[in-house]
Amino acid sequence: MNENNVSYVFLLGFPNLHSFNSLLFVFLLIIYCVTMCGNVIIITLVSISKNLHSPMYFFITQVSLLDILMTTDIVPNLLHIILHDGGTMSLAACISQFFVFANSETSECLILTVMSYDRYVAICNPLRYGSIINKTFCVTSVIGSWLLSYLILLMDEIDICKLDFCGPNVIDHFFCDFSPILELSCSDTSLIQLHVAAIGIIVIICPFIIIIVSYTYIITTILNIQSISGREKAFSTCSSHLTVVSIFYGSLSSVYMVPSKGQYLTMSKTLSMLYTVVSPLLNPFIYSLRNKDFKEALEKFKHN
Template identity: 50%
Template structure:
């Protein structure tokens, strides 16, 4: 229950990046450029997969969905962050803040499941190449896609609804550039232990379990590649999953740094920089990795450009 001298919070002040001073304009331009590159790169991947028949395979269908989750992630965070930089802080409604937290969790959870499904797809292609076309058919592809998105948007909804039922009072300031879980819970004057335990439990299902399944898939893939007698076959097998493996390492690497390593000794600036890496830089890097390291994507891009020039 809220005390008599405590006022219910309806708005939250996001401080963003304080102390930028003369660097504010440069940082705004840099972040806007990264956001533009992110949107254009991921939209390009989606358009290539949709329009090029050479990319109408499960691996690239899942890649297009990975791009969708990246666009959702960065669009949920960056526009408001840009406003925050220009105004040296911005005000959001409490409901808006919790909504931003929900879509942040939903896009991240969906990406976890999509990466896991992509690892399973590579496992089938390399470890069961003869049965791969019959197993990874259109029906299974649709089921795995629906599974990834439904679970990705369902788990965070439970936490978001429970957070919304809490009472928020006292200070209404969050020293961050977006509404992350820990800063929001710090504003609550209700008991947050139940919500915290619930979030930890869901995180195991959303983040840890997919990470274990992805690691298991790649363990089987490495074992199968080592057993191949031909060096050409080994090189071809590795090239088909190297791009995905790099994306997985970057994605889970930043997640581990943010949520599994204690941050008590880190400054706010470092914590914000790490969060910026996960929410802004990683979605930009993903399409670049696939464009540079995947031969089929490069060829489709070249054919598309040549076709436009003719």
């Protein structure tokens, strides 16, 4: 870290909600506990149930791991901020929080893309599914997603650490996001912003296009199935993933389409809650409540 005037940052959180702090704290604590339990249950069921030992469920456990990582990175500190009307953390910890958050989001983008390819092969080329989506493919694609996101974002973290931070040291947000960190710097950040924009195209926009193309072929194939029951069965195998993708990209894009200054700042923070708090909460319910195999595995687990 360069020599600078900022060694600690103060996160304001939600300064206009003083009278609701206790209620918000309890509400978010419950959400955090349910999120952690839900994702741990998903991972446990897939690990112990033979009926869930398939590529699709293996990818679901990876999404659950990423949701646990991101939630643990953001929510405990958010609870502290709400309880104390703001919170202080070191600049190094602030940058690290952003790195873990960004790495989780990027990895999830890539794994959701792999899952769309898995659904494409299962529906559009079912006879070759076992030879294409094998154990080697699953493990390699997951390790590749985690490693690629880590290496790409590591360069950004190094660039951020090279900046001079001369203040102010106040961040009007509930976690250390990219733009609030750059606002603390007195260095020229235009090159980093350009670099991050390019990375965003590679790891967010391109995967989204791949998902759209995959589902275009999937929907076309489903519509060509003659029987209604066959169409319903085919669609049910990818409906949960499509729902998660819609929530993930919908909440993520809505945040960055809203200006982060002035009267829109509260709206931006509220929307940020969608993908940092709400999305990890919903994912386990989407995958389990709409999936017969998960329900059966849960019943067996209860009776053992």
